[in-house]
Amino acid sequence: MLFKSIxxxxxxxxxxxxxxxxxxxxxxxxxxxxxxxxxxxxxxDPALQAFISQGVLLDKYYGVTHPSExxxxxAAGGDYxxxxxxxxxxxxxxxxxxxxxxxxxxxxxxxxxxxAPTACYRDFQNNGLYFRKHNPFIIYDSIATNATRCANVVPxxxxxxxxxxxxxxxxxxxxxxMINDGHNTTVADASKWxxxxxxxxxxxxxxxxxxxxxxxxxxxxxxxxxxxxxTMLLGDVVANFKNTTDSTFYTHYSLxxxxxxxxxxxxxxxxxxxxxxANVFDVVAKSTGYTNQNITNPPLMNGTEPGFLAPTPTxxxxxxxxxxxxxxxxxxxxxxxxxxxxxxxTGAFAALI
Ligand SMILES: *[C@@H]1O[C@H](CO)[C@@H](O)[C@H](O)[C@H]1NC(C)=O
Ligand SMILES: *[C@@H]1O[C@H](CO)[C@@H](O)[C@H](O)[C@H]1NC(C)=O
Ligand SMILES: *[C@@H]1O[C@H](CO)[C@@H](O)[C@H](O)[C@H]1NC(C)=O
Ligand SMILES: *[C@@H]1O[C@H](CO)[C@@H](O)[C@H](O)[C@H]1NC(C)=O
Ligand SMILES: *[C@@H]1O[C@H](CO)[C@@H](O)[C@H](O)[C@H]1NC(C)=O
Ligand SMILES: *[C@@H]1O[C@H](CO)[C@@H](O)[C@H](O)[C@H]1NC(C)=O
Ligand SMILES: *[C@@H]1O[C@H](CO)[C@@H](O)[C@H](O)[C@H]1NC(C)=O
Ligand SMILES: *[C@@H]1O[C@H](CO)[C@@H](O)[C@H](O)[C@H]1NC(C)=O
Ligand SMILES: *[C@@H]1O[C@H](CO)[C@@H](O)[C@H](O)[C@H]1NC(C)=O
Ligand SMILES: *[C@@H]1O[C@H](CO)[C@@H](O)[C@H](O)[C@H]1NC(C)=O
Numbered sequence: 001m002l003f004k005s006i007x008x009x010x011x012x013x014x015x016x017x018x019x020x021x022x023x024x025x026x027x028x029x030x031x032x033x034x035x036x037x038x039x040x041x042x043x044x045d046p047a048l049q050a051f052i053s054q055g056v057l058l059d060k061y062y063g064v065t066h067p068s069e070x071x072x073x074x075a076a077g078g079d080y081x082x083x084x085x086x087x088x089x090x091x092x093x094x095x096x097x098x099x100x101x102x103x104x105x106x107x108x109x110x111x112x113x114x115x116a117p118t119a120c121y122r123d124f125q126n127n128g129l130y131f132r133k134h135n136p137f138i139i140y141d142s143i144a145t146n147a148t149r150c151a152n153v154v155p156x157x158x159x160x161x162x163x164x165x166x167x168x169x170x171x172x173x174x175x176x177x178m179i180n181d182g183h184n185t186t187v188a189d190a191s192k193w194x195x196x197x198x199x200x201x202x203x204x205x206x207x208x209x210x211x212x213x214x215x216x217x218x219x220x221x222x223x224x225x226x227x228x229x230x231t232m233l234l235g236d237v238v239a240n241f242k243n244t245t246d247s248t249f250y251t252h253y254s255l256x257x258x259x260x261x262x263x264x265x266x267x268x269x270x271x272x273x274x275x276x277x278a279n280v281f282d283v284v285a286k287s288t289g290y291t292n293q294n295i296t297n298p299p300l301m302n303g304t305e306p307g308f309l310a311p312t313p314t315x316x317x318x319x320x321x322x323x324x325x326x327x328x329x330x331x332x333x334x335x336x337x338x339x340x341x342x343x344x345x346t347g348a349f350a351a352l353i
Contacts, residue, residue, distance in 0.1 A: 023170075023262040025284045026237045028211040030201075031255060032174045033075070033134065034190045035068065035183040036221045042230030047191035051215070051232050053243045054202070056283060061231035061250040062301040063219035064277070068183075069133040070304070071218040075252040076136035076173070078270030082307030086133040088124050089309070093141040098171065098256055099149060100142065101265040108169040111137040112156040114177040119158075120150035128184075129177040134218075137173065163207045171259060182217075202234060211235040212284075214255065220302075227301040238283055246282050249295035253278040261288040277301075 039059075042048055063071050069089070070080030077097040083089065102109050113121070115129035122138055125131045132138060135153065143149045156175075162168055175181070180197075182190030194215065201207050217229035231250070233241075256272035259265065261280045267273040277299070279285070279292040304310070 023210070024264075025262050025287045026210050026212040026235075028168055028170055028172070028209065029214065029259060029262075030172045030174065030207075030211060030235070031075075031214045032176065032194075032198075032216070033072065033181065034176070034187075034194070034215065034217045035134075035178075035181040036219060037182060037187045037190070037217045037230065038220045038222050038225065039228040039230050041221075042187055042217065045187050045191045047188070047195050048230060048232075050195070051198075051234065055213075055232050055234035055238050056241050057245045058231040058233065058248075058250055058281070059245055060247045060298065061216065061229060061254070062252075062298065063217070063227040063229050064252050064271070064301050065304050066219055066223050066227070066302060068218050069139075071252055072134055072136040073139060074271065075255050077140060078253060078256055078268040078272035079307060080304075080309075082304065082310035084304040084310055088132065089139050090144065091140045091142075091309075093145055095140060095142060096268055097137070097140050097142060098259060098265075098268070099137070099140075101260065101268065102171055102263075105263055105265060107171060107263060109152060109171040110158070110162070110169040110173075111135060111153045112159050112172060112174045113153065114156040114175060114180060116153075116155045119152075119154045120144070120147075121153075121155075129179065131178060134175045134181070134183075163201075163204060166206055168207060168209070168211075170263075198234070208236050210237060212237040212281075216252075216255075223302055225300075225302070226298070233281060233283065241283055248279050248282055248292055249298045250279050250281065251277045251301060254281060257290075258284050261285065261290045 064074045065071060065080055065084070067086055069086045070083040073083060073091070074080045077091070077095060081091070099109055113130060113135050115126055116135070117126050120138070121130070122144060123132065137143050137153045143153065159174070176193060178184045180190065180193040202213070213234040214231065215234065216231040220227050220229060253271045253274065256268065257278035258281045260267050260272065262284055272278050275293050276295060279295070280288065280290040282292065284290070285292050
């Protein structure tokens, strides 16, 4: 009896949450980040080209800085706060992210992380395959230090379980491992992985159910050029726009503004609210009434704007180092965790010898 009423309460709660989740254009968004590839190189890859007929190519979409980590941070929180390296960061818990806006509307979310060994895994890396720098959700303490939220940062194997259970979050961010995302490999390896990973999802009716799939790259490999990255929109939401190209100027901040516009979430008050860099994907803007800016000479987006993590602007960002130590003010914030990571590494090393 008690069990039954708990179950029915749970069903009522689920139904209540369901009523809040109707998006204007999509009910689900699934974002996949590949790594470090210049636009022209990606555009010349035959396996990536094969996706073009199935969706909308965004040929003026930009990363927002260099190297990798701040791009991920920006995609989840609307700024990179001056971050200009790939070190171990923990952004204080008073910094909001898209998660705050989603949860306010009872929308569900998850971050799927290939080769993360457990949910809410906080370490710097695992097996050389999972790296914290590619998982923005664990870097924001507003998520990492909240057990309920952190439980949504899961190993990617959870995805198939969630699809089978009909439990697809409204917002999903998928980080392939260092081999599959092209980081340690080539764009051909990344596109080969995508070609095996994506088509079964695109044809799976439990997964593709008013779903917008976004495939993008975090940044260009070359720093001295515009930070333009190859990006595709796929899924049933763009079925009427297959094999088209949208040349509106977008950036990773558009990932936020598009989600915000689709569900009327408001904004984070950061670059997601900067009209110049946060155009809403046109397939969505058309229906939500958002007016995009016609930016004919886009900024290069290859520098670093100062922020609280690096108050002094640097001439050129450091390369994609995976060092755990870092001589900057951010150390003060991340120091305990850097120490913990170093201790863990030392422990692992000790265990080896
Ligand atoms: C977060 O708290 C710190 C320390 O109190 C403060 O300096 C900073 O401005 C706050 N940031 C935000 C976004 O509230
Ligand atoms: C979210 O769910 C809670 C509890 O089920 C409900 O009280 C609240 O009104 C809902 N909020 C929205 C925006 O639907
Ligand atoms: C990938 O490259 C990083 C250095 O960027 C290295 O630490 C890691 O071990 C490599 N992973 C694999 C699986 O080779
Ligand atoms: C922790 O997360 C839960 C669920 O996401 C949220 O309701 C709660 O307000 C958060 N707690 C804090 C202290 O932010
Ligand atoms: C969709 O994917 C799930 C999880 O892998 C699987 O259980 C289900 O059979 C698939 N459905 C279809 C129609 O392919
Ligand atoms: C698609 O989502 C709707 C709710 O938005 C649900 O009623 C329907 O069962 C879902 N379809 C599939 C095949 O999962
Ligand atoms: C950005 O690209 C421009 C144009 O190619 C180049 O002159 C500049 O040095 C680059 N900026 C950085 C920080 O790499
Ligand atoms: C896609 O569009 C191009 C021209 O932009 C055309 O050459 C090609 O045949 C189209 N492919 C499909 C599958 O419709
Ligand atoms: C909006 O973005 C542009 C291009 O990056 C930048 O020049 C401008 O300073 C930004 N505005 C604000 C208020 O941050
Ligand atoms: C954007 O502006 C350019 C140059 O002013 C113009 O040629 C183009 O048609 C405009 N595009 C849109 C979508 O308004």
